[in-house]
Amino acid sequence: MAIILCMPTDVSPALSGQPPALPARPALSRPNHASRWLAMLLALGCGLLGLGLASHYPLLPSLAVAAYLAVLAASFRWWQAAPLLLIGLVPVLGLATWTGWFIFEELDLLVMAAAAGGYAAYALGRVDSKAQAWRRPLAPSALAKLLLLLFAASVLLSVWRGIQDAGGLEFGWWQGYLESLNGPRQAKGLVYALLLLPLWQRAAASRPDRIERGMLFAMCLALAGIALAALWERVAFPGLLNFSSDYRSTAMFWEMQVGGAMLDGALLLCLPFALAALMRQRSPVLLGLLLALVLMASYAALTTFSRGVYLALPVTLATLLFLSYRQHHARSTSLAEQPQHLETALRALPLLALLGLFGFSAAQIFAVAGYRGLLALSGTALLLLFAPRQLLVEGVGARALVLSMAALLGTLAAGLSWSVANWIPKSAYVIYGLSFALGALLMWRPPSRMEATLRTMLVSTVWFWSLGCVAVVAGNWGGELALRATLWPLALWALAWVWLLGAAPQAADRLLALHWRVRAILAGVLLVSGAIVSTLEGGAYLGERMATGVQDLGARVDHWRSSYRLLQSDEERWLGRGSGRYMATRFYSGPVDERVGDFRLGDEAGQPFLRLSGGRHLLDYGGMLRVTQRIAVPSGPLTLQARVRAGEAAGLFAEVAEKHLLYQEGRSHKALHVKGKPGEWQTVQLKLDALPRGAGGDWWAPRLITFAIAETVAGKELDVGELQLIDASGRNLLANGDFSAGLARWYFTSDRHHLPWHAKSLPLHLQFEQGWVGLWIWAALVAAALWRVSLGRARAHALAPAVAASLVGFLMVGLFDSLLDAPRISFMFYSVLLLGLCLRALPPGVVQDSRQ
Known part of the structure; x- marks a missing residue:
């Protein structure tokens, strides 16, 4: 937050009839005032921190360092575009299911590189330090700055309380939900958005049209990544038109490995921007591309089978259309040019009748x-x-x-x-x-x-x-x-x-x-209507979801009540339990028979091992906590050789399956009873059948192969010292099977047992972590942003309807899921929220001049 307040805020002369020409790009120079020195410190800090993370990247660290330095250099050269373009890459650059990272992720590297390059450009004079106030399309009000400061203070307090609740700060590359670093992990979405905000402001001030075009491009790019990933997933696994299987798309959101609605939230954040770009597009080629994007995104939304998405989409679309229409109406320069509402309605009736007939x-x-x-x-x-x-x-x-x-x-x-x-x-x-x-x-x-x-x-x-x-x-x-x-x-x-x-x-x-653009958009609506019909009529799963809606809502309400009761004192209720402590609190203080499984890395005389703990709930096929790894397509039958240790009788489950994240297709699995021999390592062997013929899918829609192990006995522990998975050709398919590189290449899933991992309500999640105080400040921030883009200073800005619709859709999905406990989604949400808080409409001459 300090950098936001330290940037110069020169007051410009009044806007004349002919806007002045943009200054030439300044030459490189040494820092000569406090804000540039602060920017240099930020650039050095972010650059070194990102370099350290890249050097520890689990997959090819040397290549990760080279890629990180390349992104940093590009961010220095194109500092105006890099911070916004970053948003477009966030949904697809989540590789935890390959790397095994949980606390750290690719988002950290991207943000550090963009921030280091951008702040270095500002510190060395590539950024104009005297942008006039009237040229700044991103300018938060005094109230917005105050609310941001209060909320940032609330988040910092929540992180501190979370660390204390976890027993103090302790660093570890492979920590999880129960350890102290999970608190900073969940807070970094807001921190990263605030870190990049000054760069967005500078880029927008030098080119006022950049924030509009850049944000639309970034969000459309993000939506394209989401939609294409969901499309591949459906084609590769259940089938493009299979609406009967209980397979719900997850795209590239590995954070859904324990359930959640990250895909839902990302779709609702991005889709309004794509629709806004579609409605104003005049190029036939770009219009066709945007139509295809919206159709793919609509398919992805339908295949989430999320009742929250189905509820939020119409409200989001209505918000976007209403605010866009009101903008269009306000731009009319005379009464004669203003559309007649009755005539407009009468003209729309045949179109509505045509869509209804279809x-x-x-x-x-x-x-x-x-x-x-x-x-x-x-x-x-x-x-x-x-x-x-x-x-x-x-x-x-x-x-x-x-x-x-x-x-x-x-x-x-x-x-x-x-x-x-x-x-x-x-x-x-x-x-x-x-x-x-x-x-x-x-x-x-x-x-x-x-x-x-x-x-x-x-x-x-x-x-x-x-x-x-x-x-x-x-x-x-x-x-x-x-x-x-x-x-x-x-x-x-x-x-x-x-x-x-x-x-x-x-x-x-x-x-x-009718103009061809209007017909093209209507064609898109017609095709989406067909997709909705095929989803509703083409499979039984959606009908089952709708039929159990009331029952599921009752279970969700019971879960909310039990989650609130975890806060045991007035201090916790007002200030929160701490960032990242929901799952840990439920694990240690919740009902014993609902306690989930756990896994953690151990060390004995320099020899690492993995300790698996069975949950106390029903450990059916979907309820086990799996520790998994991506492997190559195996050849023929497989043999698992494992070195294990158990103080009491335990069970080892092993599985090889075609699996993206949560749902198995072709699979081979077996369980083995392990005798209790305290302190003694045992060597066991499991024979697994070959996968079905054609495993791995086609080259254009590959089905990923996953190996998994789990503890099958409730409440028991099993130590695993070394694993080898040998296929018929003699290959060992596992990497880091002896855990010498920590948990690199290993990740975990809870395929069906999801409630204990999330509060399942965005307001409740915030209240649990930050208390009533933090929740009220956050609600004030959201209300201020919605007011600004609907009734306030930004209502005439081209992005205002999309920002408002994006926030409304995300909040509606958040009524039934936590969302902000995933840093990537949190970063995207706070980026849109900050845009809503800072956006303001500029005189037309300023934007026109910037485009010349």
């Missing part, structure tokens, strides 16, 4: 024709949506004749197509593809030299043929019963086409004259 008919057709029928209907609906204005024909009689002839010819073509489809197997899809391709060509380039009525009849005939081919596809998939079931929904679409081209020219012209 949702209704899609549900009907999907029930009898599956994905093939739904895709065919979607294609034909898109043809209608992109119908060109040249199809309008003057005269009621001419329109009636043209449409009647087109309907007749299209129906005859569809009947012929049905006959061919019955004669030639699988030809129904080829015929539909031909009708769609011809229709798309005619919609894109209708024959300009053809007489108007003939042109309209030709295009309408092809469209009616395409509509009839939807029934052909349905009948080919589901037989004559499916064919008959689709006829009446398709008849409604035929009436929609007749209304579109046969209504009064003024009414039809409102739709056919």
Whole structure:
């Protein structure tokens, strides 16, 4: 926080009619005042700290050091872009399932490199130190600074209390939830956001448009990483269209190894920015890319099967649209230019009716024709949506004749197509593809030299043929019963086409004259609607989730009550138990029969070993605490050789499975009884069957292979001194099997038993760690940010609707999950929150001048 207040705050002259030119980039120079010396100290501190972390990176430390120095140099050269670009990389640079790191992670290296490079650029004069106040689009108010200081003090107090609760500060590379470093770990999201804030402010002051374009690009990049990771996960494991399996996407959020909603929170943070970029995009290529991104993100959101996401998405979208519309309305320079609300609503009614018709008919057709029928209907609906204005024909009689002839010819073509489809197997899809391709060509380039009525009849005939081919596809998939079931929904679409081209020219012209950008966005909405229908109708898992909603909410409320009761004194309730102490408090003070398993690194006469402890709860297949490692695809049967020690009778579970994070696909597993022999090491051996044929998946959608061990006896301990996993070719597939490198390459999961690890409520999590005082300050910060971007000084800024919608969506998901106990998500949230607290709208001339 000190660097925020130490930066110069020169008051600029009044804004003139012609903004002054931007100064040339200053030459490098020695620090010459206090703020530049402070920046140099920060640069040195961050640079050395990051270098030390990189040198201890579990995978190829020399390469990690080289990459770290390269990022630092790039951050020095492009100091204006690096801090924002960092946000876009955060969701995909989480490699704990390969490295074994928990307290430290790739986020630390990225932030240290960006901060070291950026502050070095400021200290050495690459950053203009006299940016005028009126050129600063990021300028927190006095109230925002006060709230930030109070909240930072609350977080520091919480970290100190957490360390004291853990028995004092003790450093260790391989600490976990129970040790003292977990407190600083959970606080670093806010610390990193505050550390980078002055660099964001300087970059925005030198180029006021940079904060808008940079933030949109960063959040779209982050969303692309999330969506692509979720898409790969679904393709590789349960299948792209498998909505019946109880497989919930996790993308690259390894923090969900003990449950949580990190993917949900990240999606709700990023999606509003992608939608904001989509609504203002004018380039056809970029618009297409953004549409594809939003569709992939919508699929990722649907496959979370999270009721919190399903509840938050409509509210987020409504917030974004309302604030965007209000901005557009406020920009009108005269009453004549202001949109008439009644006319706007009337114009929107046919579009809403069209989307409603699609949702209704899609549900009907999907029930009898599956994905093939739904895709065919979607294609034909898109043809209608992109119908060109040249199809309008003057005269009621001419329109009636043209449409009647087109309907007749299209129906005859569809009947012929049905006959061919019955004669030639699988030809129904080829015929539909031909009708769609011809229709798309005619919609894109209708024959300009053809007489108007003939042109309209030709295009309408092809469209009616395409509509009839939807029934052909349905009948080919589901037989004559499916064919008959689709006829009446398709008849409604035929009436929609007749209304579109046969209504009064003024009414039809409102739709056919829509800008291509509006039609493209509507096409995206239509495709998302189809995805929603397929998710709801295509599998039983979502129905089960919805059916148990009330029961699960009751269990969640009971969990909240038991979590609050863990705070045993008024001091703890007002000031909190301490940062990072929720799981440890529940482990030591919660109900004994709910205590989870544990693992930790031990040492005996210089020989490291791993101690596994069985949980006290039901240790079924999904309830065991697994210690795992990524391995190569094994060849044939496997042999596990282990050196173990048990004071009492214990059990060793071993498993090799195709697994991304929480859900196993093809697997081979066995359990072994270990006799109790105090102080004596035993050598045991387990034979594991070969994985199913095709294990590892395809090169374009690989299925990762994971080895896991666990203690199977509740409340017992098992020491593991050395492990070797030998496949049929004689290879040892395990790295660091003797734990000589600590827990490098090893991580852990609790696949199904999640409640003890989280408070499962963002407000409760904050109140547990920071008390009522910290929660109220945090709530005031959030309220101040939402006020600023919706009603305050930033309401006219282009980013304001996206920031408000992002915060609203994240908070709604946070009603049912902790979220901020994962540093990467915490960093992203506090970055958006600080943007909301600091953002302000500038005069148009300033932004225009910066773009020249």
